[in-house]
Amino acid sequence: MKSKFLLAAVAALGLVSAGAVPSYADKSDDTLHIVWRESVPNVDPYFNQLRSGFIMAGLVMDTLVFKHPDTGEFEPLLATSWEWLDDNHLRFKLREGVTFHNGEKFDADDVAYTLNFVADPESKILIPNLGFLKSASKVDEYTVDVELNSAFPAALDYFSSVLPMYPNEYHSEVGPEGMGKNMVGTGPYKMTLIDGVSHYVMERNEGYFDSPKGPAKIGTIDVRVVNDESTELVELISGKADWIWKYNADQVEQLNAQPNITANLSESMRIGFLNFNIIGKAGEDPKDNPIANVKVRQALAHAINKADLVEYLVGGDARVIDTPCFPDQFGCDVDAAVKYDYDPEKAKALLAEAGYPDGFKTKVIGARNAQWVAAVQADLQKVGIDAEATVMQGATLVDLFGQGEVPIGYWDWGSYSIMDAAAILPAFFGGVSSSDRVGDAEVADLVDRAGKEIDVEARKALYSEAIRLITERALTVPIHSFVTPYAYRSDLEFTAYPDEQPRFYWASWK
Secondary structure (H helix, E strand, O other): OOOOHHHHHHHHHHOOOOOOOOOOHHHHEEEEEEHHHHHHOOOOOHHHHHHHHHHHHHHHHHOOOOEOOOOOOOOEEOOEEOOOOOOEEEEEEOOOOOOOOOOOOHHHHHHHHHHHHOOOOOOOOOOOOOOOOOEEEEEOOOEHHHOOOOOOOOOOHHOOOOOOOOOOOHHHHHHHHHHHHOOOOOEEEEEEEOOOOOOOEEEEEEOOOOOOOOOOOOOOEEEOOOOOOHHHHHHHHOOOOOOOEEOOHHHHHHHHOOEEEEEEEEEEEEEEEEEEOOOOOOOOHHOOOHOHHHHHHHHHHHHHHHHHHHHHHHHOOOEEEOOOOOOOOOOHHHHHHOOOOHHHHHHHHHHEEEEEEOOOEOOOOOOOHHHHHHHHHHHHOOOOOOEEEEEEOOHHHHHHHHHOOOOOOEEEEOHHHOOOHHHHHHHOOOOOOOOOOOOOOOHHHHHHHHHHOOOOHHHHHHHHHHHHHHOOOEEEEEEEEEEEEEEOOOEEOOOOOOOOOOOOOHEOOO
């Protein structure tokens, strides 16, 4: 189906006639013009849970370690080396000669300050899963020891992604509010403009150190926030924007037909799945909650036509998945997962065995795409389940689910771009999150033990057993990986990665 958005955008620009070529901004100004629809109330990365804020933080700030997206290997960034002193202690040797954008010298004081700030519950940071941090101490000017609350072998993944370093003198003076108004880091770009929540400008850091990130190839990155998708498309087609993403996937074919535009749907490590409220509402008899019955959940798994949903709705490079994690993550053992073929008749038989020969009424609530939720609703209807389908804001869904008000959530999770099962399994099966309404103590114990196991093979074995039980008991129904729609001017050299982290410091003009 042709998208009304793009047709309207093209018509508005007078580009309907064959051969009409939009006038693109001259790349000689060496400015990458980006538009997106997500404003960031606070660009301080520890007080932001939005992907757009995460992207800007990666341009302006640096972490201790860099994980290369092509190889999966850890490389030196602000730390030149690291070693495990024991299961609970890491020592980082820091890079000398680095300065923050405001002129402050980078050293151990900055690292100890940042990590102790993050570990302090009074800081009330918004990044989850950082409870493994206990404290950090300065050994000498360029050495820091980090103590963990318990063994956490995935720690380096976190040090390479969601733990950027503050300048301690500046941050101790201005705090998160000041950092949100003027973000200061050591990264390949300097933040030079934060105009409310609608306009951000970053300029290349000409004094950037020898880093796997840089030096940045494009001089300036100009980000503007627009209100809707049609405006976003007009900006790209008219040449006012060079890069957009997360538009409606239906637009890809028509965008590719436009002169000088490249559009694609690139697989993301974000996964879509059905999240079950197995424990039900407070005080509810499990007999009154069909989802508490394992045969009902297995029936639901057989009822969903994953292949058609992926082919006709998600599209692009998306794939069907059978694991409760992204298959490329460490510990996500595809072979351990019990697989449920699309089989409506088997689903009906399982419902009958569970005591629901005529099905039952329930709700399926999602936060991303009404068509996807409707497809699940239709599949459930075919096996006799009368499911009310709704789409709402993600934060509202999370809140209601945690209160036990949502029987089936059409969930998604991007693992904060961390390629380790430790970034997803605890959130839904570890017994510590409001998003976990499973209540399976055996699985929670396996997930907890795997998260603390230092021995690689033993850790893999624990995750494999957890995945076997999660899928055997149908504690969730994994459905698909996501795709991220990208579109950009064809003279821009840009590579998309599954972690949904556009690395603009590697982008360049052709």
